[in-house]
Amino acid sequence: MPEQDSKIDHYVLEYRRTNFEGPPRAKEDQPWMVIEGIKGTEYTLTGLKFDMKYMNFRVRACNKAVAGEFSEPVTLETRAFVFRLDASTCHQNLRVEELSVEWDATGGKVQDVKAREKDGKGRTASPVNSPAR
Numbered sequence: 422m423p424e425q426d427s428k429i430d431h432y433v434l435e436y437r438r439t440n441f442e443g444p445p446r447a448k449e450d451q452p453w454m455v456i457e458g459i460k461g462t463e464y465t466l467t468g469l470k471f472d473m474k475y476m477n478f479r480v481r482a483c484n485k486a487v488a489g490e491f492s493e494p495v496t497l498e499t500r501a502f503v504f505r506l507d508a509s510t511c512h513q514n515l516r517v518e519e520l521s522v523e524w525d526a527t528g529g530k531v532q533d534v535k536a537r538e539k540d541g542k543g544r545t546a547s548p549v550n551s552p553a554r
Contacts, residue, residue, distance in 0.1 A: 435491070436477060475496050
């Protein structure tokens with residue numbers, strides 16, 4: 422990083438999606454996305470999707486007259502975390518099905534448990550089996 426009194430006015434960050442690990446290749450299908458006017462030396466990139474594994478990044482410093490050369494591109498991995506919701510252990514007002522979740526304000530699970538208790542098929546009083554777990 423340059424000194425505080427340097428002539429740098431702002432930075433430009435460019436990034437693009439890629440599907441391979443390691444250094445960027447000469448020919449790339451994806452265009453560079455540009456973020457201009459970054460005033461600090463840190464930047465948080467939001468809105469990334471988990472549909473790709475790797476991304477290339479490069480940055481350059483600019484002053485009011487001219488932009489410098491881009492840094493060497495670096496390749497970073499964006500890892501995804503896969504999870505599933507369990508209908509048997511979720512909140513009593515959540516209705517969990519395959520790939521969707523809905524809020525059920527009537528608390529459908531509590532009604533189901535009470536109906537099973539009447540039939541003698543209810544759960545025990547253990548907190549592990551509580552419908553609100």
